[in-house]
Each structure stands twice: as C-alpha cells, then as structure tokens.
Amino acid sequence: MSQAVKTRTMTYMEAIREAIREEMRKDPTLFMIGEDVGPYGGEMGLSKGLWEEFGDDRMRDAPISESAIIGCALGAALTGCKAIAEIPFGDFLGVCMDQIYNQAAKNKYMFGGKARIPLVIRSPLGGYQSAAAQHSQCVEAWFVHTPGLKVVMPSNAADAKGLMKTAIHDGNPVMFFEHKKLYQVKGEVPTEDYRIPFGVASVKREGSDVTVIATSYTVQMALAAAERLSKELGIEAEVIDPRTLVPLDEETILRSVRKTGRAIVVHEAWLRAGIGAEIASVIAEKAFSDLKAPVRRIGAENVPIPFSPVLEQFVLPSEEKIFNAVSAFFGGRQA
Amino acid sequence: MQPDPKKRERVNHWIELYKKMLTIRKFEDRVRRLYADGEIPGFVHLYTGQEAIAVGACANLNDTDYITSTHRGHGHAIAKGANLRFMMAELFGKKTGYCKGKGGSMHIADLDLGILGANGIVAGSLPIAVGAAYGSSKIRKTDQVVVAFFGDGATNEGAFHEAMNMAAAWSLPVIFVCENNQFGVSTRISRVVKETDLAKRAVGYGMPGISIDGNDVLEVESAVHVAVNRARKGHGPMFLVANTFRHRGHFEGEVINYWGKNELEEWKKRDPLAIMEQRLRASGIGDEEFGQWDREIGEAIEDAVAFARSSEYPQPEDALNDLFTESGEPA
Numbered sequence: 001m002s003q004a005v006k007t008r009t010m011t012y013m014e015a016i017r018e019a020i021r022e023e024m025r026k027d028p029t030l031f032m033i034g035e036d037v038g039p040y041g042g043e044m045g046l047s048k049g050l051w052e053e054f055g056d057d058r059m060r061d062a063p064i065s066e067s068a069i070i071g072c073a074l075g076a077a078l079t080g081c082k083a084i085a086e087i088p089f090g091d092f093l094g095v096c097m098d099q100i101y102n103q104a105a106k107n108k109y110m111f112g113g114k115a116r117i118p119l120v121i122r123s124p125l126g127g128y129q130s131a132a133a134q135h136s137q138c139v140e141a142w143f144v145h146t147p148g149l150k151v152v153m154p155s156n157a158a159d160a161k162g163l164m165k166t167a168i169h170d171g172n173p174v175m176f177f178e179h180k181k182l183y184q185v186k187g188e189v190p191t192e193d194y195r196i197p198f199g200v201a202s203v204k205r206e207g208s209d210v211t212v213i214a215t216s217y218t219v220q221m222a223l224a225a226a227e228r229l230s231k232e233l234g235i236e237a238e239v240i241d242p243r244t245l246v247p248l249d250e251e252t253i254l255r256s257v258r259k260t261g262r263a264i265v266v267h268e269a270w271l272r273a274g275i276g277a278e279i280a281s282v283i284a285e286k287a288f289s290d291l292k293a294p295v296r297r298i299g300a301e302n303v304p305i306p307f308s309p310v311l312e313q314f315v316l317p318s319e320e321k322i323f324n325a326v327s328a329f330f331g332g333r334q335a
Numbered sequence: 336m337q338p339d340p341k342k343r344e345r346v347n348h349w350i351e352l353y354k355k356m357l358t359i360r361k362f363e364d365r366v367r368r369l370y371a372d373g374e375i376p377g378f379v380h381l382y383t384g385q386e387a388i389a390v391g392a393c394a395n396l397n398d399t400d401y402i403t404s405t406h407r408g409h410g411h412a413i414a415k416g417a418n419l420r421f422m423m424a425e426l427f428g429k430k431t432g433y434c435k436g437k438g439g440s441m442h443i444a445d446l447d448l449g450i451l452g453a454n455g456i457v458a459g460s461l462p463i464a465v466g467a468a469y470g471s472s473k474i475r476k477t478d479q480v481v482v483a484f485f486g487d488g489a490t491n492e493g494a495f496h497e498a499m500n501m502a503a504a505w506s507l508p509v510i511f512v513c514e515n516n517q518f519g520v521s522t523r524i525s526r527v528v529k530e531t532d533l534a535k536r537a538v539g540y541g542m543p544g545i546s547i548d549g550n551d552v553l554e555v556e557s558a559v560h561v562a563v564n565r566a567r568k569g570h571g572p573m574f575l576v577a578n579t580f581r582h583r584g585h586f587e588g589e590v591i592n593y594w595g596k597n598e599l600e601e602w603k604k605r606d607p608l609a610i611m612e613q614r615l616r617a618s619g620i621g622d623e624e625f626g627q628w629d630r631e632i633g634e635a636i637e638d639a640v641a642f643a644r645s646s647e648y649p650q651p652e653d654a655l656n657d658l659f660t661e662s663g664e665p666a
Contacts, residue, residue, distance in 0.1 A: 031474055057473040063504065068497035071462015076470030078451060078463065079401065083470075098494070102456050103463060111444040111452055112434035113657025148658055171660035 007158075007188035013046050015157035015189050016122075016178065019164035020047075020084065022193070024054055027082060030168065031058040033073055034086030034122075043088035044124055044183060066096035070121065074104050074173075077119040082168060090125040090177065091137050104173040105148030120167045124178040125153075126217055126268055127316055133304035136312075138216075138269035143175045144245045144278070150174045150198060151245040155219035157187035159243055162196030170198070179217040199247035203256070207236035210262040210326055213253055213279055214241060218266045218298075218317055225322040233327055245275055253279065254287050261292035262329050266322055271299035293329055298322060346618045350628075352394060352552050353611045356386040358632050359410045360608060362419060365636050366409070366426060370587050374644075375426050379440050382410035384550075384582035387607035388514050389414035391555025392482050395563045401449040401467045401481040403460035406441045407514075407581075408453030411484050416448050423639035429646035436649045437657060449479075457519075458485060458492035461511075465498045468507040472569070480508040480566040482559070488519030490533055499574070503540040506571035510562040513576045514549060520585045521593040537574035549577030550607045553614075579607075 010018070024030050031054075032047065038061035041048035051059040062069045066087055073083035087093055093100065100121065108115040127136030143149045150172055154160035160178070167174040204219060205226050214222035219241045226237040238256050242248055257263045263283050265276035276297040283295050301315045363383050369375045382389070385407075393402065393414035404411040412422060417433070425432025426440055433443050444452035451467060454460040464483035471479040489495050490513060502509040513533060517524055525531050537544020543565075548554045555577055562573035580602035584591045612625070 029470075029474055033469075060469075060473075063497070063500060065497035065501060067494045068462045068465060068501045071494070071498065072466040072469050072501060075451070075463035075466020075468070076474060077466070078446070079467045079470045079475075081470040081474045083466075098456055098459055099462055103454075103459055107444075107452060108660070109658050110434060110438040110442040111446070112432070112437050114434075114444065114446055116660050150659075 006191040008191055009186050010157055010189050011183065012154070012157045012160050012178070012185050012187065013044070013183040015161035015187070016164050017046055017048070017050070019161045019168070021050060021053070023165060023168045024050070024058065029080065030082040030084070031060060031076070032084040032086060033060040033062050033069055035062055035064055035069070035088055037061060037086050042086065044180065046183070047086070066092055067099050070096045070099035070104065073119055073121070074099060074107070074117070077117050078107065078115055082118040084120045084122060084168070087121065087123040089135050090123040090139050091134050093123060093139055093142075100143070100149070100173075101146045105146050108172070109148055116171045117173050118168070118171050119173045120164075120176050121173065122176045122178065124180045124183070126179045126181055127305045127312060128181050128217070130307055130309055130312060132307040136305035138267065138300070140175070140177050140245060141269055141274050144275055148173065149246060151177070152198070152243070153177045153216040153245060154243060155182065155216050155241050157185070158189045159196060159202065159241075161189055162194050163198075163243060165195045166198055169195070177216065181217050182220075185220070196243070198244045199249050201240050201242045201249035201252035203238065203252065204241050205237065205239040207238035207260070209236045209260055210238070210264065210329055211253070211256040211260045212237050212239045212264050212266060212322065212326065214239060214266040215245070215275065216268065218268055221317065221319040222266055222322055224319045225326065228319075228323055229326055233330070235326060235330060237326060248279070248282075250282050250286070253283065257283050257287045258290045261290055263291070264296040264298065264322070264325055264329075266298045266317055268317055269299055270302050271297055272302045274299045296325055296329070298325055346615070346620070349553075349611065349615060349618070350620070352390055352556070353608070353615060354628055354632065355390045355414055356552060356608050356611065357628060358419075358635070359386045359389065359413045361632050361636055362413060362422075362639075363409055365640060367583070367587060369640070376428055377439050379426070379587045380407040380585065381581070381583040381587060382407050384602065384606065385514055385516060385579045386410050387552035387610075388512065388549045388555050388577045388579060389484065391552040392484070392510070392512055392559045394556045395559045396449070396480070396482065398448055399477075400479050401451055401464070403451050403464040403467075403481065403483045404453040405457075405460065405485055405489075406453065406455050407486070408441070408443060412443050412445070412450055412453065415450050417443065417445050417450060419635055419639040420642040423643040424646050427643040427646070428648065429643055430649040430653065431642070431646040435653065435657065458489035458494040461485060461489065461494050461498035464509050465502050465507060468502065468509045469505070472508050473505070478567045480510065480563055482510045482512055484512050484514060486519065487513060487515040487517065487524045487533060489513070490536065491527065499536075499540045499542070499572070502572040503542045506569060508566035508569070509572040510559060510566060511572060511574045512559070513574070515576050515578050516581045518581075518585070518593065523593065534574060534576040540574075542572050542574055544574035544576070546576045546578060549579035550605045551610055552607060
C-alpha cells in the first residue's frame, strides 16, 4: 500500500469478516449459509458477531449437508439473491462436487448465458497443523480445471478483504480459498472501501535474478526465503502472487520472467497437475526464449497429507525448500 | 355446451389442461420423428405418457413461481409456458434456441418464466429448488413457490435426502413432485428399494407425503393445489408421488428389454390424454372440437419446426461466449 492510504492493522480473518459485514449491511439480499456459521461463529471463528447483527435467515446454520448448502446458495443466487456458502474445510468440497462443478459452474453457460449467479463459495485450505489426510488438502486445481468458476486465493489481510468484496459483486460463481495458517496473521488494511480486481497479480517483492510465483500461504514462505537469498547469497528474487488463479494474470508473470530469465512456481497443493504445471506451461509457451534455465516447481509430494509433523513437513513446501530450489538455479545448494 | 356458467367454466378449464397435454404429446411425437430422421442431434428423453403431471402441477403456478426439471424435461417447460419455437430451435442446436444451442434437450431454461433449467444430473436440481425457495421466503420475502420435478430414481440419491430435510427443517415453499414411472433407465424401482410406497419417506422428514394417480391431470392438479396453498402460507414443503409410466424408452433409440408382458398396453389404457378426452366427451365435447385442437396445435408445432429449420447455427467460436457475466456491479 502506498503511504497516502490510511490503514488499520487487522488479521486476515478479521479482514474477510469485515468485507462480508460491510456488504451485508449494504445489501439485504446478501446472506451466508454454512455449518455452524450462526451463533457459534463459524468452525474457524470467521463469522463471529455476524449472526447477532443479521439474524437467522441471513446467517443460516445449515445441517451437515454440503450438497444442499451449495444448492441452497446457488438456487437463491439464480433467483435474485446474493449468496455466500461456507464449507468449513476444503476437503469437504468433494461431498458437494456435483453442485459446484455440474450445477454452479455450468448453469450460466448451458442456459445460453442468461443466468447471473452471484455466489461465493468460501472454504479454508491447507495443512501444517497435523490435521491429516482429510483436513489438510489444497484442492484449488480441481476448480481451476473446471470452466465456469473463478478461483481466488488471497495471501494477506488487505488482499483478502478487497478480493472478497469483488467476489460478492462479481455475479459469477467464485471459489474463495482461505488458508487456515493465515487466519491469525495481521496486516495493514485500507480504512476506506476498496475492491481488488480479479486477474491482477501482485508483485510482493521486486527482484532482478529470479521470479518466484507463489500462492496463498506459500507467499509468506517465498518472501522469507527471498530475504535470506538476498542476505546470504546476494540473489534478488521477485515474488509474485497471482491472487486469482481464474482469471490468471499471465502478463505480470511473463513480464517478470522476461526480466529475470528464471522462474519457479510454488504451491502447497500436490505437484502433479497442480496450478504450477499450468503456470510453467504458460511461461514455456510464451517466454521460452527469455529463459536461462528450465522452469522449476515446488509443491506437495504426491501422497495424502500425513499426520505426524515429521512426515507432514517432509511432504509440504517450506521456506527451506524454496531457498534451496532457488539457489540451485545459481549453482548454490541443491534442492 | 351446458348453460350452467360454473360448469362451463370448469369444462373450459379442462379444455386448457387437455390442450396443454396435447401440445406436449404432439411436440414430442414430432421431436421423435425429427430425431429418427437425424435432424435433431444428441439424445432425447421423451415425457410421453407422463404429461398429466407437469400440466396438473403447473396449472397451480404463476409466472413468478419456479420449477426445476430433469433430463426428461420437455413437458415441464411446455407446461410452465415455454415458447415452442425457442424449444425446438434449441433441440436443433440453433442460435435462436433457448440456450443459443449450448444446452440442448437436457438444459432448456427460461429464467423469466421461472424455469430454472432441465438438469442432466439425477436429483441435481433438488438442492437448487430448495435454494430458490429459501431466497423467496427467507431473503426476498415473497410468496413464490417452487415445484421440483424428479423421477423415482432420484429418490435414492443423497441430494434428494439433503434437499427434503433442509426444506422441511425451515418450512420452505417447495413442492416435491416425484414422477414415479417405475424405472430408473432399465431398473424397476422394486428391485432397488425395500419400501416401494415412496410417499412414506415424507414422514421421516416431517412433511406430508401422498401417493396420487399421475395419469389423471385433475387428481394431480388438486393435490398440487393443496401443496401450493400450504407452501404459500408458509406451512412448508410437501412430497407428492405421482405414479405413471413412460410410453417410450429411457432415451429414443433404446432397446427396451425390461418391461413386463403387456405392461405398456395396460398403461396405455390409462393414457392421460385418453382419460381427459373421456371426461370432455361426457361433457359434450365432440369430434369437431378435438379435430380443431389437433389441427391448431399441429400448426403451432409445424411453425416451431419451420422456425428451427430456418434458423442459423451459431458461429463455431460462439462456443467461447456466455461463460461468465461480463463484469461485476459498479463499486
């Protein structure tokens, strides 16, 4: 943020909550539905205080029926409401996959473009807390692969608030992926009302030697690794957060790669057919002649996320892995 | 005709119901031939034999009410008032069709008429019906109701269970209309459920459930009338199981090896159009009127076919349009 913008410090979770609260105050047709989003305040605590302000109908505690939760939000969105559905763990999205990828994603297109579908599906992703195979996954690639959905993955509080506001007003089904490890991370958030457009990447750190494209929680790791690379090896990494995977801001990524000649894509999801494969392909197709080295990727090992911290750390990306992989471009430590 | 104005009014209403059913029947008879001749691509699932359910149910609805439909959805759309030209053009894959050729038979929708789309996923539309009802009753605070049409096969999907429970829990204005045509593709319902009286399931969800004759349009109309009145008053959903039989295969071109001996013939004796025709004849309607309606409706359908035939196909690159609403609302 530039110095001219007035800001307040708040957590990522508070920023998302504030975006929702502000928009619910403005628009009586906006409501949220999910498991325990009412008096309990959400399984992660994100909706705390909203039920007290907006009541049962607009902060709707749902049965443990993920298909009906998405369908209820979708049906209301198709008929003149704005809806936010919360699925308390991204892992549970498989339960309601039909409502998302066959219904929400396809309704507008298969009806010849007539529908307007202001639907936000919020769900936290991610591991690093020994929650094991069914409560730790990053599943964004499933939805990136499905035409008809926009996919948003904010990495800090200010982005989260501005992107949530855009999501609510987009008029299309938006998968809004939060990260459990980011919820309590504080950041500076502009005081005035603002939105962050989809399809505009954010350069989180400028650098001339290598481009690191990272998403969600791994942006924090990439930034920490970049500081160490600078101090210890004199390597200046440019860290880019696409912020939205659909639409993807290819231009910002390509501009950086043309400058640095080296690119590494980092995500917490599995390496195989992850978003890193897509971004690496875009770079290979459109900036091949600018590359000084093959594009590298860091992601989870292709196994379910294991429970024991020792195992989980081995499987998931880390600052250390990013540091090693980047330095390997320059003949430094091997990844 | 009878001099008694009340009786005349009733007969006129019956005529409307009959003509609507006849429109569906003749539309689909035409579609069947066009499909066999190769003019209509893809797959078609005909509603022939089940017309009384869509017509009887939709007779209780306003334009502002909603329906959700199935892969066997032509009858639902016509009963809710869909335009025959746009329907036929869609079946042809033309750009003048309801979905500009992007949906076809299984995805016809007219949101302005409350037709929230035919749906190719069994039970996939039921949660959406619940959502339309939630939006109208809890958020927008209108008295709109939703009729969700689905087959007996859908009752064994998880989405059916979730939708029934949710609608009952919050007393949402949904009328669940199960068209029990006895078969999920080839599998007789009695081979895959223990309790074949599907209406009994309603008890477990805390809503009324009844079984009705799905081939008698008047019985369907009066049962749905009760359900719609309850729903509009905020008394919650109702489950209606309309027993019927489709006269065609699961899809056109199917080799049918699963009907019992004479089963179709027995059901055809209770053809919904024949039942209504009998009533009308007993009320003094004669060959002249029946012949006239047949001609009029036939002409409307030929007009739709001519419209579809003369319409242009979409440009190939039109395939890339209509995925997203162009832009968000202004800040």
